[in-house]
Amino acid sequence: MNHTKVKTVSEEKRQAILEAAVEIFSQFGYHHAKMALIAETAGVAAGSLYLYYKNKADLFSEIFEQIWNHLDRHTCELTRRNDLTPRQKMDCLVDLIFDFFSLKTPTALVFVNEQNTWYQLERKRFVAYRDRFLQGIDTIFQQGQQLGEFNGRVSPATFCYFIFGGLRRVLETWAHSPGQINLEAIRRDVKELIQYGIQREATLK
Amino acid sequence: MNHTKVKTVSEEKRQAILEAAVEIFSQFGYHHAKMALIAETAGVAAGSLYLYYKNKADLFSEIFEQIWNHLDRHTCELTRRNDLTPRQKMDCLVDLIFDFFSLKTPTALVFVNEQNTWYQLERKRFVAYRDRFLQGIDTIFQQGQQLGEFNGRVSPATFCYFIFGGLRRVLETWAHSPGQINLEAIRRDVKELIQYGIQREATLK
C-alpha cells in the first residue's frame, strides 16, 4: 500500500518540478532558464531535477507532450461526434484551444513562444504531433466540404495550415501581453474569421 | 575625398556580414548560431564582425530592422494609393508577403522563427514596429469597412494577426520543401480565404 504512496509522492514532486519549469521557461525562455532556478522554484535541490527528468531538454519536452496529449485527445473525440455539424465542430476546436489558453496561461505561453525551440530539439515529435492535429482539422474540414457547408475551392491542406497558423499567431500576440488583451474578444473574432472564410458563398445568400 | 568610396566598401562588407548572418540564423536559430561561423560565411575574421555590429544581438536586430523597413515602406505606399479598392489592396498585401517569402526565403524564415527571440532582445522596438505595421493594415481595413466591403464585426488587429499567422504558416510549409508545393496555388487559396473571411455577408449575395 505504501507503494502507492511512494508513487504518489514521486508523481507529485515530478509535477511540482514541471510546474516550476513552466514558470521559469515562460518567464525567461528556454535558453535563459537556469536549471538551478527551476530547482529552487520547485523547492528541491538542483541534482533532484535529474531524478525525474533526464536533462533540461527532457524536462522542457515534457511540457509540450502534456499539452499535445491534451489537445490530441479532445480533437480526436471532436472529429468523431455525430451530434455536431462541421461548423459547430470548428467552433469547438477554437474553444478547445482558447479554453486551454485561458486556464493554463503560463503553460500556453511556453507552448507558443518556444514552439521553434521545441522544433529544434525534437523535430520528429514536433512534426508528428502537429501533423496529427492538422489531420483532425482536415477531417472536420472535409466533412464540411462533403456536406456543402464549407468552401470547396480551397485545398484542405492550405486551409489547415492557414487556420492553425492564424490561431497560433493571434495567441502569440496575446502571449506577449496576456494581461492587456481580452482573450474572449479574440476568440469571437477568430471564430468569425474562420466561419466566414470557410463558408460557401451560396449559403450566404 | 574617397570618403564616399570607403563608405561604400564598408557598406558592402556590412551587408555581406548581414547576409551571412541571415544564412546562419535561418539554419541554426539565434542561440545555436555561432559568430565564428557567421564570420567564416561572410569571409571575414571573427573580430571584424565587431567593427560593423556591436554584438550578436545587434547583428540579429539589424535583420529585423531591414525586414520591417521593407514591409513598412510597401505597406505605407499601399495604403496611400487611390487607384486600388481596399479588397485589391489586401490582395497586394498578400502578394507583398508571398514575394518576400519566395525572393528572400532565409530572411523570411528568420523573421517567422525568431520572432520571440527578437521580442526578448528588443521588446520596445518589437512593439513599435509591429504597431506601426498594424496601423497600416488597420487603415486599409477601415477603408474597406467604411466602403462596406469588409466584415465590420472583426477587430482589425485580430484580423491582421490571424491573416499574417496563416500566411506565415502556409509559407513555412512551403519553405521547408519548396520544390514540392505550388506556391501559386497556395497564393490563390490564401487570397480566397482572406476574401471570404473579410467579406461582408451582404456582398456575397
Add this chain to the structure above:
Amino acid sequence: MNHTKVKTVSEEKRQAILEAAVEIFSQFGYHHAKMALIAETAGVAAGSLYLYYKNKADLFSEIFEQIWNHLDRHTCELTRRNDLTPRQKMDCLVDLIFDFFSLKTPTALVFVNEQNTWYQLERKRFVAYRDRFLQGIDTIFQQGQQLGEFNGRVSPATFCYFIFGGLRRVLETWAHSPGQINLEAIRRDVKELIQYGIQREATLK
C-alpha cells in the same frame, strides 16, 4: 545469543557486496564504477553499502586487502617449507599466481589494473603489503642463491617485479580472451623463462 548468527548473516552480505564491487570495478575501473550499480549487483540498496563500508575507497581497499592476505599467507607458508628446493618453491609461486588468475579472474584483473589507483588511495598500505610480499620472495631467492641454484647477480627486488610483471601481462592477455589461449601452455613457458632467467650459468652445463 544469536549474535553469532547475526554476525554471519552480516558477514555474508558484506562479502556479497565485496563480490559485486569486484565485478563492477573489474568491468569499469575504479573511477567509472558507480556505487549505485555495485549496490544493485549486490542486491542491496545504495545506502546499505555504507553500513558495511565507510565509503567507496574503503570498499575498494578491502579488495586489495583480501588479495594481499591471500598471497601473503601462501607465500609465507611456501618460504617455510623444508620439503621443497628453492627452484620448486619458485614453481609453486608461479602456480599460486596462475591459480589465482584462473580461479578469481575478475579479482585478479582489479588487482593488476587498479594497482595505481590503490597506490594513490592508500600509499602507506600499498608499500607495506608490497614490501612484505617482496620479503617472502627475497627469502626464497636468497635460499636459492645460497644453494648456488639462482643467478647471484640480479637484485631480488628487480627479479621479483620483473617476474610478476611478466606473469601479470601474460595473464592479462589470457584474461581478455580466456577461451582462445591455453593457460597450461603459458604456465609452462613462464616457468621455463623464469628458470632459465634465474639459473646460474654453471648449472647449465
Add this chain to the structure above:
Amino acid sequence: MNHTKVKTVSEEKRQAILEAAVEIFSQFGYHHAKMALIAETAGVAAGSLYLYYKNKADLFSEIFEQIWNHLDRHTCELTRRNDLTPRQKMDCLVDLIFDFFSLKTPTALVFVNEQNTWYQLERKRFVAYRDRFLQGIDTIFQQGQQLGEFNGRVSPATFCYFIFGGLRRVLETWAHSPGQINLEAIRRDVKELIQYGIQREATLK
C-alpha cells in the same frame, strides 16, 4: 614568412600546454587532474586549452601518442639493423626504454601509471600501438631463435608479453618512487634477466 612564425608560436604553446599536462597528470593522475590547473601551469586561460586540444581526453591521449611514436620509430629501425646480433638488439630495446625513462621522467610516469586509463579511453589505439611494439620484439626474438641464440622452447608471443610486462612492472615500481631507485641498476638486472631467460642452454656450456 610570418606564417612560419605563427605556426611556430602556436606549436610552442601547444607543446607548453602538453608539458603542463604531463606535469599535472603525473602528479595527480588523470582523474584528479583539473583542466584549470593545467591551464594555470601552462600560463594560459582555461578556455585556451580547447584551442589546442579537443578536450581533456584528447590532451591526455596526445601524451601517449608522442611516447608511442618515439618508441615505435626506434623499434622499427632496430629490427632492421644488420650490424647487431639479436641479443644485442634486445639489449638496445631495453636501453631505448630506459633512456626514455631517465630523460623524460614525468612523461614516463604518466605512461606507466595511467596505462589503464588510456586503455579505457582509447582501447583501439592502445591495442594497436601495443601490438605494433610487441611485433617488434617478436621480430627480434624470432631472428634470435632462427640463429639458435634464443630459447626455442618458448612461444614468441608468451615471451613478448612476459618481457614487456616485466619491463613495465619494474618501471612502475620505479615510477612510484623515482628518486629512491637507481634506474641504472634496474637496467642491468633487466638485461641480465632477459639474456639468461632467452639464452639457449647449449650456448651456456
Add this chain to the structure above:
DNA sequence: AATGAATGAGAATTCATTCAT
C-alpha cells in the same frame, strides 16, 4: 581596418554520501 588567438564567465550535469523513514 583587419585579424584571430586568447580570454573567462557561466551552466549543466554527475554521483558519492546522507538521513528521514
Add this chain to the structure above:
DNA sequence: TATGAATGAATTCTCATTCAT
C-alpha cells in the same frame, strides 16, 4: 538494519567578445 530519495559540491567545456599586432 535497511532503504532509496534527496542532496550539492565539483568540474568540464563553450563561445561571445576583446585586443595586441
